[in-house]
Each structure stands twice: as C-alpha cells, then as structure tokens.
Amino acid sequence: MRSTILLATLVFVFSSCNLGGGDADLVLTNANVYSLSWGDPDPEGVPATDSPYADGAWSADAGAIAIRDGLIVAVGAADDVESFVGPNTQVIDLNGATVVPGLVESHGHLHELGEKHEQIDLIGVKTEGDIAARLVGASSGRGAGEWIVASGWDEGEWADHLPTKDFLNRLFPDNPVVLKGLRGFGTLGNDLALRAAEVTNDFENPVGGELVRDETGDITGVFLNNATDVLNDAIPEGTLEQKQRVLQYGFGQLMPQGFVTTHHAGVRTDYLPAYQALAESGELPMRVEAMLSVGVIGAPSVEKWTAIGPTEDPTAMLQIRSVKAYYDASLGSRGARMIDDYSDMPGHRGVSGSDYGFDVERVRAFMAAGFQAGIHAIGDAGNREVLDFYEAVYGEYPNARGLRNRIEHAQVIHPDDIARFSELNVVASMEPGHAVEDSPWAEARIGPDRIKGAYAWRTLRRNGAKLIFNSDFTGTDWSFFYGMYAAVTRKMKDGTPEGGWYPAEAVTPEEALRAYTVWPAWASSREDLTGTIEVGKWADLAVMDIDPLNVGLTAPDGLLDGLIEMTIVGGKIVYERTPNQ
Ligand SMILES: [Zn+2]
Structure with missing residues (x-):
C-alpha cells in the first residue's frame, strides 16, 4: 500500500510541475463552465461575494478546460487553453453547453x-x-x-x-x-x-x-x-461474473446522469469480490466508495477489515474507507424511532439501536480503525441517539471526529439536536426526492409540530450543518435534475403541492449543485482532489444542456427537462449523448 501512495504522490508532483506545458489529451471549448471554485453561499443561501452572481443571475466563470493524464491542467478563456492544443489533442466544441464538476451520487445501492x-x-x-x-x-x-x-x-x-x-x-x-x-x-x-x-x-x-x-x-x-x-438471502446467489455484470449495468444507469462517483451505502460480503475484481481488471468506469455493511446478516468481518484498514491511496477507483449501519427503520413502515408516539399509532414509537440490530461494538471498532461511519437514522429519537453515539465514540477516540461521519437520511430531527450536526462534525446525507415523495403521508405519521424538523435543509444549513444530497436509489429516481428540482421547489414531478411542501426549507440552486459536488467531496475528505473545476484536480466533469443555476432560479420546472450531454471521469469520456437520446 505504501509504495502505491508514494507513486501516486510522485505522479501528482510530476504533473503539477508540467501544468504549464505539453499537449493536453482533451480540450473542451465554447463551454459555460461553473467551476464552483468560489466560496460557499452563506447559511441563508446568499452567494459568496467572489461568486459569478450579480443582479439576480449567474454567469459562467470559464469557457474552456484542458485535461491531461486525467487531471485538469487549465481552466479559463479560450486563449488560456490554446497553448495546450497539440497534434494529438482531442478538441470538443461544446456549443455553449454547461460544464459543472462531476456529480456524486452519495447514497445508493x-x-x-x-x-x-x-x-x-x-x-x-x-x-x-x-x-x-x-x-x-x-x-x-x-x-x-x-x-x-x-x-x-x-x-x-x-x-x-x-x-x-x-x-x-x-x-x-x-x-x-x-x-x-x-x-x-x-x-x-x-x-x-x-x-x-x-x-x-x-x-x-x-x-x-x-x-x-x-x-x-x-x-x-x-x-x-x-x-x-x-x-x-434464500434466493440463490449469482456467480462472480453475473455480479460484475449486475454492477456494470448499474454504472450504465448512473453515467448518463452525469455521475462520476457513487457511494454504495452498505456493500455486503456478497458483492465485495465483484467490486474488487472490476477494480483489479481496470474495468470500473466510475469511482466507487464501497461503504461496508455493518448489518445483521452478510456483514464483512470486523477483524479482517480493521486489520486491512481503510483504502489509503485516494486515487484508487475503488475506495473502501467507510461503513454503513442501520440505527432505525423507515417512517413509512413506522419503524423509525420517535421520541414520542406516532401521531397515527398511539403507543408506538418504532425501534432503534440494539433492538434494530445496531451493533455498537462493531461500528465503534471500525471507527477506531479509521473508517468513516454513515449511520441510517430517520426518526427524531434515532437521530438523537446516533448523535449521542458519535459523541461517545469521540470521547474515547478523539481522531474519529475528523472522519466526517454521516447520518444517512437525517429525516426527522428534534429542534434541540439540529445544532449538534455541526458541533459533532456530522454530515447530513439527505434525499430531496424522499422529501417530496413522502409529503402526502409524512405529516399524518408525526403531526404538525414534529414535521417542522423533517427534511429541514434550510434549518440545518442555518445551524452550520454540512449537507449532501443523493437519491438512495433504486427506491427513488436517481436523476440529478429531479433531485435538484425537488431540492429547490419541494414539489413532486407533477408540480404538487402548489407552492411546495414546507418551502421555507428549500435550498437554492447553487446549494443543491454543491450538495452533489463540492460538499460530498468534503464529506469524503477529497476536497483537495475533486469537487470543483480547478487546475490539478481530477478531470471529473458533467456536461449538460441546461444552465441549472439560472434555470433553477427563474424557471425551476425546466430542471426536469435537463439532459446530460457528456460525463467525464479522470479525463475519459464515459458517456456521450447521441442526438436522439
Ligand atoms: Zn439506502
């Protein structure tokens, strides 16, 4: 492992020294580039003073990108990349299409x-x-x-x-x-x-x-x-080849949506060898963060994986450096653990913790070994107890605070616990699609007061929480455009409810885009390598036919019509839309 890191470091230093000269492999021109390299918006969503936002509209901060050896070597105006074009450079005129950092689907299956x-x-x-x-x-x-x-x-x-x-x-x-x-x-x-x-x-x-x-x-x-x-588990298992085919089918569904990375939220022992075989043969077309499942059945061995430790080479396409565990169940099935009774089932508060198979010892052992944790919590008691758990682990292993641990879904949060996300350095990993799809029945489950802490993106941002967005596919449409539309409008695809469901909790288009790019890069401790379009970072890009920042501001329904034109992973074009797609 150590020699790999050294080699990766040398390659990085070598290419850094050469950023100013030599032919690019690929140059994108005539583009509407949002590099997202400016500062974060404030907690109310107001763009940073160094952002290319003025008078209620966004403008691109670059028009061309040059790529070599999988890295971005130049970003700027057409003139800035001209010197990188040589006889072997592929030059693509994007005809004004928008380019954003490659999208991250940070929770899926x-x-x-x-x-x-x-x-x-x-x-x-x-x-x-x-x-x-x-x-x-x-x-x-x-x-x-x-x-x-x-x-x-x-x-x-x-x-x-x-x-x-x-x-x-x-x-x-x-x-x-x-x-x-x-x-x-x-x-x-x-x-x-x-x-x-x-x-x-x-x-x-x-x-x-x-x-x-x-x-x-x-x-x-x-x-x-x-x-x-x-x-x-009684369903007969497929062969290793079948499983690799199943995974490749999944990549084939994500890349046309602009995704360059997927976080597999809970890989059981049955699929780990398939991922590893694809990584070893160089057949992973996109980056994968395989979060090891710490569930009741099919969980990878603590002893084995804490001995191996988290993946150290950040450039490896397959990262195994985090774990996923369930703390409670879902709101729909009334399994999510609530502090008080369900509004539509008196006497019932759901299940959580060891009663739901959460293994404190195992998750703590993984965290002590340096694995980031992503723990599923839906109910307000579930969220509170997971925050308590993290706090207790940090007391014992102070380094674990730096792992940027996550709560998956963070769906219903008691007002007293909102600020604890920031205090405990915990990422809220949430699904815009779930918020709008659950809106017809969620309030019946928990009533008019507790619903105010449900899918509370603005309140979380206002309290300093780090937010990342995803779909939790396959249960929900994993289209980035749908996720962004739901995040910005709080409406279902059919436009209901009119005015949006608790619209004060919506985020801005810029925040939504960041929750699919820069912020998951931070959540993975990869912000120095990816998440924005900057010289020296991975050439992971998504090209789209709409300008999501301006469409999101002025006519958000139009987000649903957006199409990905091209997806680029490490400088390689892994998806390109054909005209009739
Ligand atoms: Zn999930």
Whole structure:
C-alpha cells in the first residue's frame, strides 16, 4: 500500500510541475463552465461575494478546460487553453453547453439497479390483482422450481393493508416467489420461498425485524425491516461474473446522469469480490466508495477489515474507507424511532439501536480503525441517539471526529439536536426526492409540530450543518435534475403541492449543485482532489444542456427537462449523448 501512495504522490508532483506545458489529451471549448471554485453561499443561501452572481443571475466563470493524464491542467478563456492544443489533442466544441464538476451520487445501492433489471417490476401496484397481472405476464414460460423475483411494491403505501402469500400460493404452486418492497423494508414470499428460507410458523422474529402474522398467529409471508434478509438471502446467489455484470449495468444507469462517483451505502460480503475484481481488471468506469455493511446478516468481518484498514491511496477507483449501519427503520413502515408516539399509532414509537440490530461494538471498532461511519437514522429519537453515539465514540477516540461521519437520511430531527450536526462534525446525507415523495403521508405519521424538523435543509444549513444530497436509489429516481428540482421547489414531478411542501426549507440552486459536488467531496475528505473545476484536480466533469443555476432560479420546472450531454471521469469520456437520446 505504501509504495502505491508514494507513486501516486510522485505522479501528482510530476504533473503539477508540467501544468504549464505539453499537449493536453482533451480540450473542451465554447463551454459555460461553473467551476464552483468560489466560496460557499452563506447559511441563508446568499452567494459568496467572489461568486459569478450579480443582479439576480449567474454567469459562467470559464469557457474552456484542458485535461491531461486525467487531471485538469487549465481552466479559463479560450486563449488560456490554446497553448495546450497539440497534434494529438482531442478538441470538443461544446456549443455553449454547461460544464459543472462531476456529480456524486452519495447514497445508493448500485447492485439493486442490475438486480431489478433482471427482476419483474412492481412499481405502482395498488392491489394484489395488480401484482398478479404483472407476475403472470412476466413469468410465463418459467419451469417448475424456477425462482420468480419481483420488486417495487411500496411498503409505505401498503403499510395499512399488507399483501399476504395466499394469492401467490394459488398462482404459483410450483415456483418460489419473492416480492421485494420498493425501499427494502418489506418483502413477501410464498410457501415455497418460505420453505427454502426454512421459515415455519414458529420462526422467531430476528432482532429489529418482524414476520407479520394473522389473527390466528400464522405468518402471512410478509417480512418487515431487519427480517427482510431472512427471505432475500434464500434466493440463490449469482456467480462472480453475473455480479460484475449486475454492477456494470448499474454504472450504465448512473453515467448518463452525469455521475462520476457513487457511494454504495452498505456493500455486503456478497458483492465485495465483484467490486474488487472490476477494480483489479481496470474495468470500473466510475469511482466507487464501497461503504461496508455493518448489518445483521452478510456483514464483512470486523477483524479482517480493521486489520486491512481503510483504502489509503485516494486515487484508487475503488475506495473502501467507510461503513454503513442501520440505527432505525423507515417512517413509512413506522419503524423509525420517535421520541414520542406516532401521531397515527398511539403507543408506538418504532425501534432503534440494539433492538434494530445496531451493533455498537462493531461500528465503534471500525471507527477506531479509521473508517468513516454513515449511520441510517430517520426518526427524531434515532437521530438523537446516533448523535449521542458519535459523541461517545469521540470521547474515547478523539481522531474519529475528523472522519466526517454521516447520518444517512437525517429525516426527522428534534429542534434541540439540529445544532449538534455541526458541533459533532456530522454530515447530513439527505434525499430531496424522499422529501417530496413522502409529503402526502409524512405529516399524518408525526403531526404538525414534529414535521417542522423533517427534511429541514434550510434549518440545518442555518445551524452550520454540512449537507449532501443523493437519491438512495433504486427506491427513488436517481436523476440529478429531479433531485435538484425537488431540492429547490419541494414539489413532486407533477408540480404538487402548489407552492411546495414546507418551502421555507428549500435550498437554492447553487446549494443543491454543491450538495452533489463540492460538499460530498468534503464529506469524503477529497476536497483537495475533486469537487470543483480547478487546475490539478481530477478531470471529473458533467456536461449538460441546461444552465441549472439560472434555470433553477427563474424557471425551476425546466430542471426536469435537463439532459446530460457528456460525463467525464479522470479525463475519459464515459458517456456521450447521441442526438436522439
Ligand atoms: Zn439506502
């Protein structure tokens, strides 16, 4: 490992010395470049005094970029890059398209994209009849014993009238069937799938999970929260090659959206070898931060990984330097841990911590070994307890404060805890899409007071918190333009609710763009290497056909029409839109 770092350092020094001369590999001209190299906006979103913002409009701060050996060697006007053009330089005229730093999808589940591609899609089903129609149509021709796996029924919407296995048993008496929920907090299996998972009526609920039962005490086939893995793990595993293909399919979905980096929020042991094989063979087309899963099932070994330690070479395409753990469940399934009762279920406050399978010792051991933690917390009690946990770990291991630890989702926060994000150097990793998609029912769950601390981006910013945005795909559309639209308008794609849902918590277009670029670079301790378009930084860029800063200000609905023209990772064009795409 040490020799790799030394080599990386030498390469960096060598190219730094040569930034002024030699031919570029690639030069982009006639561009509308937002380098984001100016200062952060203030806590209310007012652009910094050194920003290219004046009289209510943004203007580009550069028009051309030169790239060599994967790094940016010049940014400026056309004249500034001219001397870098040689006989072997590829010069691309961008015709006025906008260039921003490469986008970061900082919380997603990459393998699910490929797996769902190979599964039957249940998104939007409202009744068991809907499910039956999709399954029967898509599974025709499968032989007896072949597994039928589908996904996408919305656990939040179905929470009050969960499906049961009876109709699946009638439809598919000869095939094991597993129907995964949209957000991973519910899954339904038929009798053959339950048999494969060795689940019978006397099966005990795992920690933090529940097997739903009917009034006679029989299991209905629905597994909730931590119990979902009991069923999902019974599905036969794919080969290493299949898993690499599944991951490549995922990259193929992200790169057309301008993403240059994805943070896989919880990689289990089943997919780690596939990532490592792709990294070793040089086949990773984009950067990956594989956050090791510290869950109940399938978690990589603490002993092994704390001995290996976090990836030290920052230029490696595959980074394994953080862990992901769950502290509570979701608001939709009422599993998120609340300080007081759910407004629509008196006496119920959700589950958290060790009751939800959170392993204090394991997460602390990873943090002590220098791994950054990203802990899922949704309810106000969940968030408070995770902040308490971080505070306690810092007391024991002061260096852990510098890891820029994260809370994933940070959905409902008690007013007393908002300022603690900044005090404890904790990043709020949040999903603009979740805020607007949950808006129809979130207030029923927690009532009119607590909702004010929900998806509270402006309040967090005002209190000094670092914010990063992502989609938590596949449950939500991972388009950057949709995320930015939701962040700026607090509206769903159909424009509702009018005026936005608690619009005072919206962010500005600049803040939204930063939450997909500069701020995740900081959250990964990579701000010296990436996140802005500056000489010496990685040539990771996203080229788009709209100017998101000005469209976001003047006609934010137009963000939804934005298209990525080109995605560049380390100077390589990994995606280019063809005219009819
Ligand atoms: Zn997630």
